[in-house]
Amino acid sequence: MSVWFVPGDAAARSMGADRVADVLTAQGLEVVRTGSRGLLWLEPLVECAPTRDGVRVGWGNVKAEDVAKGPPTATDASYLGEVEKIDFLAGQDRWIYQRVGVIDPLDPDDFVAHGGMSGLRAALAMAPTAVVEQVLASGLRGRGGAGFPAGIKWRTVAEQAPARHKGQAVDAPRHKYICVNADEGDSGTFADRMLMEGDPFCLLEGMAIAAHGVGADRGVIYLRSEYPDAIRVMNEAIEKARTQGWLGAGILGSDLNFDVTVRVGAGSYVCGEETAMLESLEGRRGMVRAKPPLPAIEGLFGTPTVINNVLTIASVPSILARGADAYAALGEERSRGTQVFQLAGNVARGGIVEVAFGISAHELVFGLGQGTRSGRPLKAVQVGGPLGAYLRADALDVPMAYEALAARGAMLGHGGLVLFDDSVDMAEQARFAMEFCVEESCGKCTPCRIGAVRGVEVIDDLLASDAPGDAEDLLRDLCDVMTQGSLCAMGGLTPQPVLSALDQFPEDFDGGRRGETSAGQGVAHEQAH
Amino acid sequence: MTAREQDSPELGATVRTLVAPLAATEAGPVLLCLQKVQEHFGYVPDGAVAVIADVCNITRADVHGVFSYYSDLKQSPGPAVPVRICAAEACQAVGARALAKAWREQCEGDPQLAQDTGVDEPVYCLGNCALGPAALVNGELVGRADVQALVDAVAAARSGESS
Secondary structure, eight states: OOEEEEEOSHHHHTTTHHHHHHHHHHTTOEEEEEOOOSBGGGOSOEEEESSTTSOOEEESSOOTGGGTTSOOOTTSTTEEEEGGGSHHHHTOOOSSSSSTTTSOTTOHHHHHHTTTTHHHHHHHTSOHHHHHHHHHHHTOBOTTTTOOBHHHHHHHHHHSOOEEOTTOOTTSOEEOEEEEEEOOOSTTOOHHHHHHHHOHHHHHHHHHHHHHHHTOOEEEEEEOTTOHHHHHHHHHHHHHHHHHTSSBSSGGGSSOOBEEEEEEOOSOGGGGSHHHHHHHHTTSOOOOOOSSSOTTTSOGGGSOEEEEEHHHHHHHHHHHHHOHHHHHTSEETTEESEEEEEEEESOSSOEEEEEETTOBHHIIIIIISOSOSSOSOEEEEEESSTTSOEEETTOOOOBSSHHHHHHTTOOOTTSEEEEEETTOOHHHHHHHHHHHHHHHOOSSSHHHHHHHHHHHHHHHHHHHOSSTHHHHHHHHHHHHHHHHHOSSHHHHHTHHHHHHHHHHOGGGGOTTTTTTOOHHHHHHHHHHO | OOHHHHHOHHHHHHHHHHHHHHHHHOSSOHHHHHHHHHHHHSSOOTTHHHHHHHHHTSOHHHHHHHHHHOTTOOSSOOOSSOEEEBOSHHHHTTTHHHHHHHHHHHHHTOHHHHHHHTSOOOBSOOSOTTSOSOEEETTEEESSOOHHHHHHHHHHHHHHHHO
16 A cells, blocks of 8 residues: 655644644555655645655645545646656755655664664774764864864864863763754754754764764753754654664664763754853853863863764764765865755745755755745845855855855855845845844853944944945944954854845945934834844 | 742742752753743742752852843743744745734734734744744744734634643
């Protein structure tokens, strides 16, 4: 009998996937809940195959009403044909996302049948130093935004002796930690969430490999509270992994002892910054720490700690299974391997695109994304989250890679691209960047805490003024202070969206025409958020 | 026992039962304790901070500092069916500002709706950035949200609660 696949991913559920699954199940059909393929404009995307591992065909935007009288058929308008031949998916090179949307995320057998655990088995057959060498050779860099080489971080932690928690007695147990940063707060990014919901064992496998490589015994996933589905799935996956012998004492029959817990955030964006995350994990206000000491030497509770983003850790199993050389052969310059790009905002075809570094922003936006959803002309694309630069629609011929973007004064961030059509007011977006910094600054350093408040005021002055030159000088000066003087990326990068909007879209800041934007309207803005 | 506990011994005992196991087993337990108390009561009641401080053996000021830092932690009970509309860039690009405004107007014309939902507590990103505007209604994610979808989701949550 045919098998039906309905995503249980939060994005698909937000479009009614649960009701579709319920209706199909009530008809006596075998329904498997998977993650999402990442073709989000088609959600709920229902698939069917003759057997569990057979070739799947799909239907897009399926509603519960559509299937009330029976499952969809190949003559329906929503029929998509073979899912893996859909152009959006067919051109991808999935290393991290190889199983997402394919398997039942919480079925260990399904995970293993699709290559799960082969990376950890390969790692356990090697000496820890060889594992670190593999990660170094792969060229893998941190996917959270900073792009620091993962292998160097791992090697630093591997070289440290385990340490007792700060303040504990000299005979207290000694630890090293693997901390996964799953505080994916950047607007326009959702790849961490979808990986955790769609293939949680992959993340746990990557963490275990890291633990073997650096000699860690404890793992923590810091997961934001805005992701209730991911929290539930990760916790269930951890329970099942323990039962399978994938976590705990003597993992896969080796002498590796390693266990993982989930810690839930509490609604603070800046806790995605690694030292603020450590503070939060230690139960304090999520305020940024000065570095040094580096977390690799003195991290969580004062112990040597690997802190990596979800996608960084989730890259490791396939690097070990398929070979560091094969991974390093992808990409360009020092941007090696694949990146999970996320198409978001006003986009016709939004979703997940995992391809080698170097694809152009133009290809992502117009080729795969097919431009705006509204059908109006594209005006701007914000790359890399709320702290990333806005690019003009006619300046997207840039390769998506760390170096090429930096050369344009932009950054890759967590790989999100947010599209805006021509109805966007870039001055309003610049103002929002400052407002967001006011809201989310941890308050530790003055350039960020005070600078952001002044930034909002100065932008209001600039827009209200008939002679905005002075206000603009002040704004640029302020941005310079924030960039140079802030302790972390929150204050340090907030000027990036502000200045890119100002430089790329000066017409939106024309003070003479914007005389009506008074302080009074500023108040209205505030209420809107 | 803290002074506050003498005022309301029942609350104090409940909080103590909730947080004592965490304080005994977890390193850096303060945020966990506050989250546990909020999970139980729906908010962090007056007096809980003093009990947590006592159990964790740190000052009340330190606990209050953590409590006041995190926007998830609440001083008073929230609305019955909280509505949170995403206010971040990807949703702005597809009309989140207009949706938030229209929703406020809807609530202005319907005081019961306003009371039940607390109108809107903005949230920065729900991770549904390709299907915006996104909103969270009573913890359930709504994609491609409009006023009608929010009204429907609130109605569904209300009927779910009464059943």
